[in-house]
Amino acid sequence: MPSPDPGGGLTLPAPAKLNLFLHITGRRADGMHTLQTLFQFLDWGDSLRFLPVSEPLFERDGALPDIPAEADLTLRAARLLAHHCGHTGGVRIAVEKRLPVGGGLGGGSSDAATTLLALNRLWGCGLSRPELADLGAVLGADVPVFIGGSAAWAEGVGERLSPVADLPEPWYLLVWPSGEGVSTREAFGDRSLTRDHPAVTIMDFSQGRCGNDFAPVVERLHPEVARIRHWLDRNAAGPGRLTGSGACLFAECGDRAQAEDLRARVPASWGAEVARGRNRHPLADWAFGADGKE
Numbered sequence: 001m002p003s004p005d006p007g008g009g010l011t012l013p014a015p016a017k018l019n020l021f022l023h024i025t026g027r028r029a030d031g032m033h034t035l036q037t038l039f040q041f042l043d044w045g046d047s048l049r050f051l052p053v054s055e056p057l058f059e060r061d062g063a064l065p066d067i068p069a070e071a072d073l074t075l076r077a078a079r080l081l082a083h084h085c086g087h088t089g090g091v092r093i094a095v096e097k098r099l100p101v102g103g104g105l106g107g108g109s110s111d112a113a114t115t116l117l118a119l120n121r122l123w124g125c126g127l128s129r130p131e132l133a134d135l136g137a138v139l140g141a142d143v144p145v146f147i148g149g150s151a152a153w154a155e156g157v158g159e160r161l162s163p164v165a166d167l168p169e170p171w172y173l174l175v176w177p178s179g180e181g182v183s184t185r186e187a188f189g190d191r192s193l194t195r196d197h198p199a200v201t202i203m204d205f206s207q208g209r210c211g212n213d214f215a216p217v218v219e220r221l222h223p224e225v226a227r228i229r230h231w232l233d234r235n236a237a238g239p240g241r242l243t244g245s246g247a248c249l250f251a252e253c254g255d256r257a258q259a260e261d262l263r264a265r266v267p268a269s270w271g272a273e274v275a276r277g278r279n280r281h282p283l284a285d286w287a288f289g290a291d292g293k294e
């Protein structure tokens with residue numbers, strides 16, 4: 001899975017996540033929301049290339065549109081880990097961005113998690129998985145699940161994770177409005193958001209009694225998301241479902257060929273991708289294997 005290159009760099013995957021359902025169950029005194037959700041990874045995502053350097057420099061190779069270097073979660077993660085471990089060197093990071101920004105696919109969090117997993121090994125920091133997940137939570141609520149490495153049931157603000165190993169791993173068609181991401185902060189802050197969803201169990205999920213509380217809010221704020229859902233409801237085998245706070249929707253397909261056929265019919269003004277659900281992160285074993293510490 002990791003691919004070294006002749007220049008001494010290492011290229012690693014940063015997969016997308018889906019929220020197979022998402023309920024908001026309450027709000028804490030600090031304004032953060034408690035939720036229940038089920039995370040699954042996809043076999044599709046960004047690629048990150050890491051080149052460790054001996055000087056304390058944290059630099060990006062190449063630009064990411066709309067994400068200034070000082071806000072980039074990869075560089076923030078690298079600086080955080082170096083500071084935490086007293087590491088005196090730095091790193092150059094190149095991000096091949098495939099995941100739509102503000103898509104609810106966790107691209108920024110996944111990039112941050114892959115950076116922490118990579119540098120923990122490359123710099124020899126030796127943090128354990130729980131230590132790295134706690135550090136990652138400072139960067140975003142979605143970072144710990146990528147470090148945890150397993151599809152997971154999540155509670156709290158998303159940090160209380162219970163691995164779930166036996167979910168089906170279907171083929172999905174993903175569709176999103178090109179160039180139109182959703183601000184997670186704005187979606188959580190919307191006055192009409194349901195914030196008192198009674199607690200459910202995984203049995204409720206298996207029996208189809210769970211949805212995404214963000215869907216009505218996001219469809220009102222972003223009418224194109226509603227148009228995509230209607231299109232998926234009419235054309236896909238399963239209904240169109242929102243992941244996270246959107247803007248991306250996904251529909252389960254019978255197999256890869258069915259998903260590809262449907263993708264070929266998606267209107268050109270929308271982004272679309274075919275991907276398969278995965279219950280293990282592609283770096284789950286590499287990150288803490290061999291000389292890593294579990």
Ligand SMILES: C[C@@](CO)(OP(=O)(O)O)[C@H](O)COP(=O)(O)OP(=O)(O)OC[C@H]1O[C@@H](n2ccc(N)nc2=O)[C@H](O)[C@@H]1O
Nearest residue numbers: 031032033104105106140141142157184185188244245246
């Ligand atoms: C909604 C979810 C579902 O997986 O994902 P996305 O749709 O963003 O991918 C997550 O809870 C998002 O996680 P993440 O994208 O890391 O959000 P963060 O950067 O931690 O938070 C952005 C802002 O959202 C609000 N926020 C976030 C998480 C939470 N449990 N309650 C909140 O109220 C806060 O205003 C926070 O400042």
Ligand SMILES: Nc1ncnc2c1ncn2[C@@H]1O[C@H](COP(=O)(O)OP(=O)(O)O)[C@@H](O)[C@H]1O
Nearest residue numbers: 071072073101102103104105106107108109111
């Ligand atoms: N490397 C990165 N990739 C994506 N987004 C990033 C990155 N670094 C910082 N961000 C910021 O994180 C926010 C959330 O982006 P993203 O993770 O793609 O969406 P979502 O939280 O909806 O899944 C955006 O405001 C984006 O500017």
